[in-house]
Ligand SMILES: [Zn+2]
Ligand SMILES: [Zn+2]
């Protein structure tokens with residue numbers, strides 16, 4: 001399996017749209033990996049994770065092959081993960097689809113409702129023409145999406161029904177855990193019961209180096225705690241690639257400053273267009 005990070009920032013991006021803080025000024029000057037867009041990732045060339053406000057930018061700048069992807073899992077109802085109006089652009093007239101396959105979106109009922117409300121005028125025709133399919137999911141109930149076995153776990157996060165995902169195929173597995181604080185106990189119980197040793201663990205690092213209680217989001221201290229507990233229940237071993245991702249400019253460090261600090265704790269640092277193969 002291959003995981004590609006297309007967007008690695010929190011809601012406002014890095015540099016943030018309107019911000020004049022030190023991290024944002026530095027990101028504008030240095031560019032490169034210090035610049036981060038809103039959250040999105042892709043498994044192989046097949047399974048999209050989140051439909052962020054920067055999806056179009058990812059198509060233009062990083063070659064996200066949106067026109068060939070037919071499955072998408074959504075984590076939660078924040079605009080850096082779900083910008084539902086873009087789904088309307090898959091309707092005939094806005095898009096001419098050669099393969100005739102529906103774009104299948106999987107999310108918790110709150111996510112499906114947001115999409116339904118946002119594109120209510122076009123949705124009945126889009127469903128009738130086979131352009132879009134909406135699938136409601138439940139936590140801890142595995143489902144098939146794009147040929148992958150996917151399981152949603154409840155997150156500790158501000159949007160109702162926020163989840164993070166386990167993605168498995170062909171004996172490989174990824175834990176993609178954004179946006180969440182230190183996991184709720186129910187998620188821990190499920191992980192322990194499942195007993196999978198992941199090939200990739202990708203953790204929310206929104207608050208980076210900021211002192212934080214690691215609720216709602218994490219920083220590097222929360223990532224360390226989660227990594228230790230995952231190791232203790234056999235979900236991480238020496239082969240697991242542990243990656244921190246989803247960063248805010250408020251976290252007192254850009255990419256360049258964070259890399260050595262994260263490496264000292266056994267983490268790689270994501271950047272826009274980073275690819276990890278397992
Ligand atoms: Zn986010
Ligand atoms: Zn800033």
Ligand SMILES: [Zn+2]
Nearest residue numbers: 076078159179
């Ligand atoms: Zn969020």
